[in-house]
Amino acid sequence: MKKQTVIELRGITKRFGTKVVANKNVSIDVKKGEILSILGENGCGKTTLMNMLAGIYYPDEGTILIRGEEASIRSPKDAFRYNIGMIHQHFKLIDVFTAAENIVLGADGNDKYDIKLAKNRISAMSEKYGFHIELDKKVHEMSVSEKQTVEIVKALYRGADVLILDEPTAVLTPQEIDRLFEVLRAMREDGKSVIIITHKLNEVMAISDRVTVLRKGEHVKTVNTTETNEKELADMMVGQKVVLNIDRPLPENPEIRLDVEGLSLMGSEGNMVLDDVSFSANSGEILGIAGIAGSGQRELLESIAGLHHLQKGSVTYYNPKKDKPITFYHKSFERVMELANEGMLRYSDGRDFTGKDENGKMLSKKSIRAQVEAGEIFFKEDEVINLREKTPLQIRELGVRFSFVPEDRLGMGLVGNMDIIDNMMLRSYRRGKSFFVDRKAPENLANEVIESLQVVTPSTHTPVRRLSGGNVQKVLVGREIAAGPRVLMAAYPVRGLDINSSYTIYNLLTEQKKNGVAVIFVGEDLDVLLALCDRILVVAGGKVMGTLDARMAKKEEIGLMMTGAVRGEEEKQEGGSL
Amino acid sequence: MKKEPLIRLVKRDTLSVPKVVLIYAIAIVVSLMLSALICSLFSSKNPLAFFEALFNGALGSSRRVWLLLQDSALLLGVAVALVPAFKMKFWNLGGNGQILVGCLAAISCMFYLGGKIPDPLLIFIMTVASIAAGAIWGVLPAIFKAFFGTNESLFTLMLNYIATGLVAMFITIWVKSGSGVLEPLKAGNFPKLFGNRYLLTVLVFFVLTILMFIYLKYTKHGYEISVVGDSPNTAKYIGIDVKRVIIRTMLISGALAGIVGLFLAGGIHHTISTASANNMGFTAIMATWLAAFNPLIMMGTCFFIIFISRGMVEVRGSFGFTNDSVANIVIGLVYFCVIACSFFITYRVVFRKSNTKNAEADEVKGDKKV
DSSP states (O other): OOOOEEEEEEEEEEEETTTEEEEEEEEEEEETTOEEEEEOOTTSSHHHHHHHHHTSSOOSEEEEEETTEEEOOOSHHHHHHTTEEEEOSSOOOOTTSBHHHHHHTTOOOSSOOOHHHHHHHHHHHHHHHTOOOOTTSBGGGSOHHHHHHHHHHHHHHTTOSEEEEESTTTTOOHHHHHHHHHHHHHHHHTTOEEEEEEOOHHHHHHHOSEEEEEETTEEEEEEEGGGOOHHHHHHHHHOSOOOOOOOOOOOSSOOEEEEEEEEEEEOTTSSEEEEEEEEEEETTEEEEEEOSTTSSHHHHHHHHTTOSOOSEEEEEEEEOOTTOBOOTTTOOHHHHHHHHHTTOEEETTSOBOOSBOTTSOBOOHHHHHHHHHTTOEEESSOEEEEOTTOOHHHHHHTTOOEEEEOSSIIIIISOTTSBHHHHHTTTTTTOSSOSBOOOHHHHHHHHHHHHHTTOOOSOTTSBGGGSOHHHHHHHHHHHHHHTOOSEEEEESTTTTOOHHHHHHHHHHHHHHHHTTOEEEEEOSOHHHHHHHOSEEEEEETTEEEEEEETTTOOHHHHHHHHTTSSOOOTTOGGGGGO | OOOOOSEEEEEOOOOOHHHHHHHHHHHHHHHHHHHHHHHHHHSSSOHHHHHHHHHHHHHSSHHHHHHHHHHHHHHHHHHHHHHHHHHTTOOOOOHHHHHHHHHHHHHHHHHHHBTTBOHHHHHHHHHHHHHHHHHHHHHHHHHHHHHHOOOHHHHHHHHHHHHHHHHHHHHHHHOOSSSOOOOOOSTTOOOOBTTBTTHHHHHHHHHHHHHHHHHHHHBHHHHHHHHHHHOHHHHHHHTOOHHHHHHHHHHHHHHHHHHHHHHIIIIIISSOOTTTTTTHHHHHHHHHHHTTTOHHHHHHHHHHHHHHHHHHHHHHHHTTOOSSHHHHHHHHHHHHHHHHHHHHHHEEEEETTOOHHHHHHHHHHHHHHO
């Protein structure tokens, strides 16, 4: 039996700016009474494609046919006229209104705003599909799942025959997911078409009739769910291995630099964003972190950087200071005394330095300062620093040389309205006792970074928000590397960058690795992770799925682990140190 | 077919400084011409007489010029007080209250200590008291914002009413006659500088403005204020203690407003009423925004605002308007045009089926229509 085609996309292309191609020549169709999954990694253009059906974007090329006729969907209102409703990832509801008010709001129709009539209609609809909905409950009192129900009912109330759900299960508990799937199946039986945007393979297998796989904006294939399996889908999703020409020397004398044990972090919604995460990062090595976006990578790095209050776990930093003189460059006087009291320090001839003279009398502050400044005081062992519950400032005052390139460049790493010079001094402006800021050194640094990384900018006085994404990233990475880190954490440092800029960044990271820096690299492109990193930590849903040797690992293996379907064999290869 | 909308707004790249100045100049001229028309409509006078009266009111005599300068300086003082908070995106709407408590503190010193201690000592105590009072009024909402996340706009706004209430209470205590008006106090009056009673005020606030400019632009504190204001997440990431910066900045902001109160008490009125702040706490918000939070430009915006309002007093008299309404309409109109023209600095208006040249022309036309 051949089902009737409701929607047909023909050769759809959508570009953002001149460089980013979100969708390229995509042709798919949606049939009446089916559940279609749109599967792909983050950033592969799933949501963009569906937004064009919902009237959020307008395609640059290609045509959309709805029930056989060419359609022009210029606004969400147009979409509803074609009976298409989309439930976005971030719900668009009014918090202080009740469910019923939200559903009726903005609905077309000649009948005036008649809440009673509307309620009857909604109740009838709920019964038909098996919704549980309290119509008089205010949205701000609802759970995420209830809000989602309201969104679905809202779309149906406006007469949607085609329902698009963007990552509907991301915020639901397993029980809620089951209930949602029942509703979706009921709608399918009723002849409606449902499109689910997802990257979870098990859900695709559980609910959909057909799967469309997208990769890097292009349509890979559409297959019947019954004729495929998770592994094949994962392969299609991540694609064939691309050979990337990235120089990858073997790590030299790797030493443990950062040790994370049993780290757990609760999210704002009360869910565990990080759940018992343990790993370690070594000097002279790039540790890649792979995972579907939103699996806790961001929170992990932020936790290490001291930006979150942890529920559980420890973060320990090993400072390679054995037999090296202590200086005031990275340490405060108080910290020196603390270390002296802990018996961590010695004189060059091996005697203990405790801040006291032979008779057990306290040395004066002045003489201690003089001894330290003369380089007479040495560390006995590597310094072990506990970073848990420390603020970023405290971490720095302890002399921990962390650099962190956060995911949200302009929101967290840089200040958009400030010029390049002012952004360069974010890390260093406190230096010195002067009340005034010194812009000389940052200006030199800005010029250095602009030259060495070939930042395209009108001048050093240009606000960074005016620079292109790649140049913004170069400014940020340049600053973080200039700080001379021992641990460099970078989250998606090449996102949005063209191929040349990306390679500049890869080379910078490799260079840091050669200098003995422990590099932690959160990436989304598996090919890059496999070519650049020494070890790869795979996370899914805030849990560590395993650590792999990047020189041996297979892309498909990682892909499967990322979806949470398979746990990696722990203790495998040299990753056993974890 | 997808139709292009009739009117489209396109965000501009930065305009050159002369162009920006030109757009503002056009807006001011257009608004004044409109004002002249309105005023002559409501009376039988020639529109040109409007300009004569306006300039006469603001600059007509040397006393008027000095009053213009003094009032501009006071408003500038308030703007200077508000600007560090605003740069930090801390919306301090409590200027009035902070001025009032500063003024009240100074008047209290004058009332209770006047005649008992020498004037220089009294003036010193007044200064300390005013600054402390203003700082307390400023730091209260900052503490609550920093530690409990309260909304600073509402908090500072509410403190205005408490300040007004306090002033009313003290006047009731001090004035036994029941007139409700505190007679000017003789003690603790600021000395004349070179025989000029306006000069001291003008100089002090001029210097404070320069200092604030330097503070915001060249000091570590000023740098931290910008980071916190622009991106609190970056501040956190870089290890700036956001709470500390908020509290420190509001101490400064409140203290400066307190100094304006001090000058109202010791230098100008020598008395206090619930309206002593003359609403400068709000007028100065305008001045800071128009100046894009740059203290040096604020000198110009404050001068302009006071120029218009002093000039309108004369227009009102010479045009025979018996109430404030027409004057308020005009002031409102001028503000409106000046603020609205910033729209044309940020956006370009593009009409359908028009080439770029036409679009430019339309845009200038649109500007005049404001």
